[in-house]
Amino acid sequence: MTASRPTKIEESLTTQRRYDRQAALFDLMEVPVELLAFRKLRRRLWGEVDGAVVLEIGVGTGKNIPYHRADARTVAVDISPRMLRRAARRARRLERDEDLVLADVQHLPFRDGAFDAASATFVFCSVPAPTSGLQEVRRVVRDGGRVHLLEHVRAPNPIVGRLMDLANPIAVRLSGANINRDTVSNVAKAGIALDDVESRGFGIIKIMRGSAGQGSSGQGERQPRAGGEK
Numbered sequence: 001m002t003a004s005r006p007t008k009i010e011e012s013l014t015t016q017r018r019y020d021r022q023a024a025l026f027d028l029m030e031v032p033v034e035l036l037a038f039r040k041l042r043r044r045l046w047g048e049v050d051g052a053v054v055l056e057i058g059v060g061t062g063k064n065i066p067y068h069r070a071d072a073r074t075v076a077v078d079i080s081p082r083m084l085r086r087a088a089r090r091a092r093r094l095e096r097d098e099d100l101v102l103a104d105v106q107h108l109p110f111r112d113g114a115f116d117a118a119s120a121t122f123v124f125c126s127v128p129a130p131t132s133g134l135q136e137v138r139r140v141v142r143d144g145g146r147v148h149l150l151e152h153v154r155a156p157n158p159i160v161g162r163l164m165d166l167a168n169p170i171a172v173r174l175s176g177a178n179i180n181r182d183t184v185s186n187v188a189k190a191g192i193a194l195d196d197v198e199s200r201g202f203g204i205i206k207i208m209r210g211s212a213g214q215g216s217s218g219q220g221e222r223q224p225r226a227g228g229e230k
């Protein structure tokens with residue numbers, strides 16, 4: 001008997017369960033990387049996000065909330081109820097008025113062009129079909145609206161990249177995150193026109209800036225099968 005491939009819904013539920021499971025310890029586990037690098041990168045990324053209505057994808061425990069613009073309305077989504085609950089707690093503590101929505105980026109409950117800009121930090125490593133998720137981001141951001149992403153990706157060094165490929169199944173099981181994704185290509189495939197990709201940490205960390213819309217259909221209009229994306 002052959003095992004059948006999980007459906008998209010099953011994959012999303014697995015991702016949700018993985019993040020629900022680690023929500024309580026998530027911030028604690030990430031203290032070292034936050035202090036070493038991520039906090040500074042978050043502040044920089046969000047300092048560039050502009051617009052009256054902004055979407056944050058995969059808000060997690062709300063680490064970016066302190067950097068959300070006070071003069072914009074930010075709608076933040078996540079697939080994990082437990083991560084969202086922590087984000088809500090952080091928003092209350094910081095006295096920030098945030099719209100927190102339980103949603104899968106692969107099927108966003110927003111109309112076309114609803115947002116002036118969108119941003120995500122360390123999210124598309126976990127989304128089961130990242131190009132589909134990025135296509136949704138492109139759909140809900142208005143024509144010419146900006147997309148700001150901070151992601152970790154497969155190392156450009158072939159030996160390190162190969163080691164990441166080998167370790168990936170364990171990383172996914174433990175954390176829900178793929179460590180060997182080619183997110184820069186996925187963004188381009190989704191039709192988000194990148195005008196800047198900045199590399200940090202030996203090319204493993206990427207800061208991407210691009211525009212949605214502009215009539216580009218992207219190369220990734222085809223909806224990939226579950227498990228079929230890198």
Ligand SMILES: C[S@@+](CC[C@H](N)C(=O)[O-])C[C@H]1O[C@@H](n2cnc3c(N)ncnc32)[C@H](O)[C@@H]1O
Binds near residue numbers: 015062177
């Ligand atoms: C590594 S955490 C990063 C959280 C936060 N952005 C940060 O920088 O701390 C990835 C987050 O993406 C969320 N996520 C994963 N897949 C998602 C999906 N399909 N739709 C929405 N959120 C998703 C997870 O629940 C988790 O909160």
